[in-house]
Amino acid sequence: MYRYNAFDRDFVRERVAQYRDQVDRRLSGALTEDEFKPLRLMNGVYLQLHAYMLRVAIPYGTLSSWQLRGLADIAERWDHGYGHFTTRQNIQFNWPRLVDTPDILDALADIDMHAIQTSGNTIRNVTTDQFAGAALDEIADPRPYAEWIRQWSTDHPEFQFLPRKFKIAISAGAEDRAAIRAHDIGLRMVRGEEGPAFDIYVGGGLGRTPVVGVRVFDAIPVDALLPHLEAIVSVYNLSGRRDNKYKARIKILLQLMGISEFKKQVSEALQHINETFNGSELRSLDDVIQQFTVPSFPWRCVDPYLDAIDADPAFRQWVERNVTPHRQEGYGSVTVSLKAHGQAPGDASATQMRRVAALAEAFGFDEIRVSHQQNLVLPHVAQADLPAIYRELAEVGLATPNIGLISDLIACPGMDYCALATARSIPIGQAIANRYASLEATLGPISIKISGCINACGHHHIGDVGILGLDKAGVENYQVTLGGRPGLDAALGEKMGPGFSESELMLALDRMFSAYLTLRENPSELFTDTVRRLGVSPFRDALYEVARAA
Amino acid sequence: MSRVKAPVVVTANCLFSGQVVYLDAGDDWTHSLQSAVCFDVIEAATDAMASAGDEAMVIGAYLVPVTENAGAISPTHYREAIRLEGPGAYIPNLIRSAKLVPL
Numbered sequence: 288m289y290r291y292n293a294f295d296r297d298f299v300r301e302r303v304a305q306y307r308d309q310v311d312r313r314l315s316g317a318l319t320e321d322e323f324k325p326l327r328l329m330n331g332v333y334l335q336l337h338a339y340m341l342r343v344a345i346p347y348g349t350l351s352s353w354q355l356r357g358l359a360d361i362a363e364r365w366d367h368g369y370g371h372f373t374t375r376q377n378i379q380f381n382w383p384r385l386v387d388t389p390d391i392l393d394a395l396a397d398i399d400m401h402a403i404q405t406s407g408n409t410i411r412n413v414t415t416d417q418f419a420g421a422a423l424d425e426i427a428d429p430r431p432y433a434e435w436i437r438q439w440s441t442d443h444p445e446f447q448f449l450p451r452k453f454k455i456a457i458s459a460g461a462e463d464r465a466a467i468r469a470h471d472i473g474l475r476m477v478r479g480e481e482g483p484a485f486d487i488y489v490g491g492g493l494g495r496t497p498v499v500g501v502r503v504f505d506a507i508p509v510d511a512l513l514p515h516l517e518a519i520v521s522v523y524n525l526s527g528r529r530d531n532k533y534k535a536r537i538k539i540l541l542q543l544m545g546i547s548e549f550k551k552q553v554s555e556a557l558q559h560i561n562e563t564f565n566g567s568e569l570r571s572l573d574d575v576i577q578q579f580t581v582p583s584f585p586w587r588c589v590d591p592y593l594d595a596i597d598a599d600p601a602f603r604q605w606v607e608r609n610v611t612p613h614r615q616e617g618y619g620s621v622t623v624s625l626k627a628h629g630q631a632p633g634d635a636s637a638t639q640m641r642r643v644a645a646l647a648e649a650f651g652f653d654e655i656r657v658s659h660q661q662n663l664v665l666p667h668v669a670q671a672d673l674p675a676i677y678r679e680l681a682e683v684g685l686a687t688p689n690i691g692l693i694s695d696l697i698a699c700p701g702m703d704y705c706a707l708a709t710a711r712s713i714p715i716g717q718a719i720a721n722r723y724a725s726l727e728a729t730l731g732p733i734s735i736k737i738s739g740c741i742n743a744c745g746h747h748h749i750g751d752v753g754i755l756g757l758d759k760a761g762v763e764n765y766q767v768t769l770g771g772r773p774g775l776d777a778a779l780g781e782k783m784g785p786g787f788s789e790s791e792l793m794l795a796l797d798r799m800f801s802a803y804l805t806l807r808e809n810p811s812e813l814f815t816d817t818v819r820r821l822g823v824s825p826f827r828d829a830l831y832e833v834a835r836a837a
Numbered sequence: 838m839s840r841v842k843a844p845v846v847v848t849a850n851c852l853f854s855g856q857v858v859y860l861d862a863g864d865d866w867t868h869s870l871q872s873a874v875c876f877d878v879i880e881a882a883t884d885a886m887a888s889a890g891d892e893a894m895v896i897g898a899y900l901v902p903v904t905e906n907a908g909a910i911s912p913t914h915y916r917e918a919i920r921l922e923g924p925g926a927y928i929p930n931l932i933r934s935a936k937l938v939p940l
Contacts (some may be wrong), residue, residue, distance in 0.1 A: 314852070316893050334896060336920050339855035381924075384854045631924075702916060703924035714925045761914055 288349055288654065289434045289578045291399040298442070299396045302403060306330045307389035314386065331402025332388050335704050341380045341391060342405040347415040347433035347457075348376030348657035352644040355655055357398035359640035365391050370640070372625060372633040374697055374746055375454070376414045376657040377405060381704055403441065408449045410440035410520070414456045416464040417658035420581065421613050421620045421666040426476050427483050429459040431576045432512070438571065439513050446520055450527035451535040453520065454492070457485075466659060466773035468500040469493055469749055471537045472519060475775070479506045487515060489549070490541035491777075493743035498538040499777045503550060509572070514564050518556035522549065582652040584615040587671040595674040602677050605688040610673065617670055621651075623663040623680060624687040624695065628720045631713045632698045633661030642683045646676055661697055662690070691732040694720035697746055701739025701756060702763075708739035710756025710763040715789065722793060723800070730800055733814045736771075749773045751815050752799075753780040754792070765792045767830060769823045772815060783827045795830045802829035841900045846873040846910065847886045848920070849895035857920050860898075864889045870910050870921055875903060 291299070306326070313323040327333075331342040343358070350358075358378060362370045365387045366380040373379055383391055395401055404411055413433040420428040436455060440446065446453070458465040459476035467473025473488035484506040491500025507515050523537045526544065541549055596603045610619040623643055626632050635643075643663055647655045650672040656664035668676060680686040689695045696719060699705065701712030716737050723730065736750030740757075747753030753768035764786035771780030787795050806825055807817045818826060847860035858866040859873035864885070867873065876882035882900050890898035902913045912918045919925075 320852075320892050320896055334850055334855055336916075337855070337857055337923055338850075386853060702919050711919070711925065717925075758916075763915060 288351060288430075289346075289575060295399070296396070299399075299401045299403075300393075302330070302401065303389060303392045303396055306392060310385060310389050325407070327385075327388075328406040329403070330388070330392065331405040332383075332385070333406065333706075335381065335700075335706050336702070337704065338382045339385055339388065340704065341383050341388060341402060342373070343378050343380070343395060343400060343402050344405050344412045345377050345400070345657050346437050347413055347419070347430050348417055348659070349430060350655040350657065352648040352653050352655065354398045354400060355640050355644040355647070357394065357400070359637040359644070361391055361394055362640070363637040364394075369634050369636045371631070371700065372635065372657050372661050372663070374659050374661060374699070374744060375412055376417075376659055377412055378657070379700070381700075407447075408451050408453075409447055410443065410449075410453045410455065413437050413440070414454075414465055414470075414659060416458050416460055417622075417656040417660075417662075417664045418464065418611060418620050418666060419459065419656075420579070421611075421615075421618075422460050422464075423612055423614050424461040425459040425614075426478055427459055428579055428581075429457045429474075429476055431572065431579045432474070432476070432483075432485075432509075433457050434575045434579075435513070435568075435572045436516065438575075439516070439568070445524065449520070449524055450529045451532060453523070453537070455516075463774045463777075466746070466749065466777070467491070468775070468777040469746065469773060470500065471523075472516065473500050474512075477506055479508050481508060484508050485512055487519070489519060490538040492536050492538045493746060493748045494536070495533060495741045495743075496536075496539065497743065497748040497779050498542070499779060500538075501541070501546060503546060503553075510566075510569055513568055514557055514560050515553070517563075518553045518560050521556050521560065522552045526552070582667055584618055584667070584669070587617055587669040589617055589670045592670040592673055599674075601688070602674060605677055605686055606673060608688040608692070609686075609690045613667065615667075619668055619670055619673065621665040621668050621673070621676060622658065622690045623665065623685050624689055625662050625685070626689055626695050626720065627684050627687045628689075628694055628724045629717050630684075631703075632696060632716050635663070636683075639683050639685055642679060642685065646679055650676055660695065662695070689727065691734075692727040693723045693730060693733050693735055694727055696720065696735040696737060697750070698737040699739050699744035701737070701745075705739060705744075707742060708756070709741070709758040710739050710765065712737045712739040712745055712754075712756055715754060715756065715765065715792070718789070718793060719796065722796075726800070729810075730803070731810070731813055733800075734772075746773075747771070748779045749777060750780060751818070752796075755786075757786060759786060763789060765789065767792070767795070769826055770815075770818050781823050783823065783830055798829040798832050799826050802826060841879060842902055843877050843879050843882070844875050844903055844905060845879065845882045845900040846870065846875055846903050847882060847889065847898055848873075848901045848917070849890065849898035852892070852894055852896050855896075858895060860885060860889050866895060870903075870912070873910060875905055875910055876900075 312318045333340045455472045456465040456467045456470040457474040468491045475486040487504040488500035489503045651665040698712040698716035702708035734751045736746045737754040738745035738747040749771040755766045766786040768780030862874040
C-alpha cells in the first residue's frame, strides 16, 4: 500500500502547523468564528450537536495495522474510546475538544494520515471496492488509480472552491461494489485496447435530488484519465450553480446542460488541458503502482479449517456470511461486522480496532479495509487461519455473522450526533436489528439504509428498503422507499407514501416482510428480486394495511 | 427567531469543548439546563443572548423553547432533548457526563 514520501510528510506537517496557529488565533480572539469556521472545516473539524467532530480521510478505505492502532490511540487519548466508520470509508471522532485538534492532526501525521478535504467544496476522499486486490472478478486493483487521483486532487489549486463538494468512486470488478453511479464521478475500470481503461459516469448523487449517474465517456485509456477528470471538474467549476447550494452539484448542471453539450464543453476544455499534462503524471502512476504489490500467498493446509467447519456450526455460519471468495485459492476476504445487534452501525471501540489491527498483522498481510457499508475487511487471509481469526473476533464482539442481512444495515449518525439531522437514525437501526435478529436468516439478504435527513448520508435511496427520518410538526417521522439498489444497474427507491412514527414503522416493516415471505416464489428468491418481479405495489399494500383498514 | 415562543432558555456550544451549554441567571454558561435562566419574554432573552453570547466562550447562541413544570425545565422539541441528553442507547450517559469539560 502507499506510504508517504518526504513531500507528503512535509505537506501534511505544514498544514498541521498552519491549523495550530489558526486554532491559537481563534482561542485568543484574533479570529472570529466566521473567519475560523472555513479554516477548521478545511481540516475536517465540524461542530455537531454535542461536540466538535473530526472527520479523518481513509484514502480508498485502506489502512495498515500501524494506522488502525494509531486511530485507536487517538480514540482513547482524545475522544471517548471509539470511532465511527462512515459510508465514505472515512472515520469520524465525535468528541474532540477544539484545543486538542492540532495535536490529533499531528498524531494523524505520525501515521501518514490527515483530515484534509474531508469537508468543504472540494474533491473528497476517493472511494473504492473494499475487496480491491482480492476480488475474483476485477480487471486490476483499482487502488493505485485511486491513489493517483488522490494525489492529483489533493490541494489542487483550481478545485478548492468548487460550487459544492465533489465525490469520486472507482470500481474494477464485474460487480460494482463502490456504488459508482451514486457519485459525482464514477469510474469503472474496463479492458481497453491497450490495457486498463475507464468508463466515466457523471452526475450521480443522492441527497435531496437523487440522480443515477450516466456513462458519459467510454473506455478512456489510462493516459487520458487525469485530463478527462480535470476537464470534467473544470467545466463544472465554471458552469455549476453557486447561487443555490441545493442546485449546485454536477448532477444538476448535467441535467440543465444536457449530456451532448456537457461532452462538447469537456472536449473543448481538453484541448488546452491536454497541454498541461506532459507525461510526468504517468511516471508518478508507475511509482504508485509499485507500492501496491500483491502479497505472495503461500500454500496452507486447509484441513484444520475444514475440520472446524464440520465441528462448529457457529463458525460455519460466520464463514458462510462473512467470508468472501478470494482470487487466490485457499484464501478469503473476511468482513468484520461492525453491526452487532443493538450496536451503533459503524462504531468500533479502541479495543476492537486494536484487535483487528493485530489480526491483520498476524494473519492478513497487514492490510485492513473500510467498506462503504461501514464494516472493516481483512482482504487477504488464509482459510487455514479463519478459525483463529473467528475466535479472536468473537472475544471482542466482532464476529456477528450478519453480512448482507437486515442487521448489516447502513445508518448515518442522524440526530444522535449530526447538527443537520431532522431525526435519529441509529436507534431506528438498532431497533430493526434487534427486532429481526431471529428472523433475518430466514428473510435472507436485504439491505436497509437509513438517513436522518434529506442529505442522504445513509444512502437510503439505494437500499432495498430505504428509511428517511424527517421532522413532522415536531415529531420524528420515517418515510419508506423500496426497490433502490447500487451497482451498475443502479435504481432509486420509490417512495411508498406517508411516513410512520418509530413504533408504526416497526409494525409496517413486520407486515411488509411477512408479505415478502408469502410472495416470494421460493426461499432462494431474494427480497430485491421479489420486488423487481412483482413491483412495489404489494409491499406498499402491506406497509399501509392497517391504515387502509382504518 | 420570530417563531420562537416563550418561555425560552439561551443555549450555545462551548468554544473550547463544543459541548452544549445554557445561560444561567448570573450570565455564566452552565452544562445544566436546570440551572439555566428561563425567559418569559423573547426580547429579554434576545438581549441576554446578545450580551452573553461572547465568541471567546461560546459558538452559535440561540433560543430554545422550553416548558417549566414544578420548577423543572424541559425542551419542547426532541432535537433539544437529544442535545441535552446526549446520543442514544449506545453511549452510556455516564461516559458523557464523566468527560464534561469544566467551564
